[in-house]
């Protein structure tokens with residue numbers, strides 16, 4: 250039988266569960282020994298559970314996802330890591346202040362043996378804590394990996410699709426029934442929601458068509474011929490957060506967004522006059538064809554909708 254002074258003996262620290270831990274199958278399975286072996290095994294099991302559930306979470310997500318299962322797995326994984334850290338902090342870390350008297354007393358043989366023994370026990374301590382740190386890293390890594398997968402849910406890169414709409418040069422303007430809009434469709438003061446012909450389902454291409462007295466218009470540089478016979482066309486998607494601009498006040502020549510009351514000056518390129526919107530509604534350049542129908546000269550000259558990607 251090994252004695253405390255036997256240099257080949259396994260270090261055996263005193264403690265409530267030292268001996269059972271050394272002898273138990275669990276100790277042999279986990280390799281965790283010493284006075285805190287039972288607690289360390291619990292921490293190790295919790296971290297293994299956290300790792301396995303985090304990997305299972307990633308697997309469920311990759312397999313198509315199931316919100317309840319994902320929530321339960323995330324709960325178990327985070328809960329296990331939390332419980333392991335609490336156990337570790339409460340039971341395995343030293344508590345209170347430790348002080349020692351200074352002195353330069355010579356060591357006798359017995360003390361040297363005691364130091365040797367303590368160093369041996371320390372090796373077990375650090376080896377076991379390293380193992381736990383490894384498990385903690387594995388659990389954190391698995392959870393981090395699982396957290397990366399939802400990035401796929403952001404969907405494909407929109408590319409330049411947010412900068413263009415369905416309008417193409419020459420598209421006729423039609424109402425929601427698909428009837429083409431002619432120069433006589435609206436009287437001065439009239440307003441109508443119009444779409445590109447054949448593409449009425451394109452949600453980003455809805456346009457507020459307004460007819461005003463042509464002499465009142467104050468077109469911006471380069472837009473002088475965009476409004477034939479007083480027809481002006483602006484994107485119906487509010488540049489604040491994207492509500493439909495659905496109201497027109499003919500007396501003040503203002504388009505109104507009902508969501509947060511932004512108003513846009515129809516005579517001045519739909520410049521915002523009031524409310525939280527800071528960007529003008531994009532204008533669609535118009536022309537009249539030989540048959541008297543309104544057509545788009547081109548797409549909008551800037552992205553429609555909220556302008557967070559291009560302020561101005």
Ligand code: FES
Nearest residue numbers: 487489490506509
């Ligand atoms: Fe139009 Fe806010 S969405 S004012």
